[in-house]
């Protein structure tokens with residue numbers, strides 16, 4: 516069973532019939548609400564809705580901030596201070612926007628991990644997954660450029676470090692990397708021209724994300740949702756209408772998520788930021804320790820784990836590129852890791868590896884994970900962060916390139932249920948039409 520069932524919408528009034536014959540938008544909304552959704556979706560499936568609310572929150576607060584922000588190298592920092600101190604509730608709008616970026620990434624990482632665990636990227640949902648990967652790339656570009664806008668010390672340093680990565684291409688064709696960075700900067704250094712174009716693109720990209728999200732939902736509605744069993748919907752018994760069942764469940768999760776969000780905004784609004792960004796950008800003073808925002812740290816650790824610049828850059832982009840290849844790297848016929856005990860262990864190790872890579876990204880490469888002694892000058896020696904990052908990076912790539920392709924061919928999965936209803940009802944067969952009642956019993 517896939518795709519939308521025949522429309523159940525019947526326009527009642529004359530005006531409804533008139534509109535339906537010209538632009539069946541009410542029909543679309545009603546059909547979306549009636550969409551048959553697997554009845555066994557757990558709370559990990561609420562993050563798509565949470566992400567949609569995050570995107571709207573970022574756009575609304577961003578548009579308000581843009582009314583007061585000035586994308587000029589001499590005025591940007593002060594315009595942000597003006598928002599914080601003079602604009603009515605400007606502090607609130609800015610803190611929602613700044614912490615909202617972190618909450619957006621938190622939700623997207625959970626959403627992606629859910630997809631990886633339950634095999635939602637596998638046929639017939641590969642395009643849905645690829646569109647998600649494109650959204651993720653756009654999110655990263657948007658967040659990176661947004662962080663540059665307050666024009667603090669870390670904004671400036673981050674812009675220099677990341678754009679300069681492209682200069683590594685000088686090692687492929689001499690002059691190519693320099694040409695790319697000069698083009699990106701709009702000059703011979705990060706400066707006013709860079710700031711202005713980053714503002715322009717930071718305003719544009721969220722609307723492009725919104726466009727790709729529409730495609731993402733479209734691609735979801737062709738095969739329908741995956742579910743925790745990974746077994747496709749077989750009959751009407753396996754589903755419930757999206758409304759009211761999942762509007763209520765998603766609504767509850769959105770409220771819970773926003774409680775956490777509000778805690779950051781009201782009690783720890785600077786906790787996820789960096790103190791160096793409270794100082795205006797000064798090209799003559801480089802911060803002692805340049806760190807990106809937390810959501811980029813695993814990739815930053817992979818970049819720094821390789822001393823050769825070009826290979827470091829390629830490994831960093833490659834680590835994100837792995838996600839695009841995922842549907843074709845996993846050879847298992849069983850979607851959900853609920854029935855793949857060995858895959859589950861490797862997946863948990865992968866999650867732990869990514870978190871630890873993030874921890875490494877926030878440390879100095881020469882910091883010690885384990886100190887074993889000291890040099891004559893008193894410097895600690897032992898197992899350093901850069902070595903730890905290397906080991907973790909090897910597992911990160913091995914998970915995609917070795918574990919998933921080989922494990923799918925060699926593992927023995929446990930018994931996969933014949934349909935969604937079997938595990939929900941503990942094996943009892945269910946008479947047609949009693950799906951809603953069964954869901955109520957849990």
Ligand code: HEM
Nearest residue numbers: 560561562563564566567630635644647648650651740741
């Ligand atoms: C702005 C960001 C995003 C929004 C608003 C969004 C929205 C949604 C929504 C509403 C759903 C259906 C409900 C659910 O399954 O949670 C969904 C499903 C899905 N999304 Fe996303 N998504 C976003 C980003 C991503 C990313 C970055 C990926 C992966 C790289 C991704 C992969 C998927 C997959 C595979 C499904 C199908 C899940 C299933 O049925 O098992 N999404 N998304």
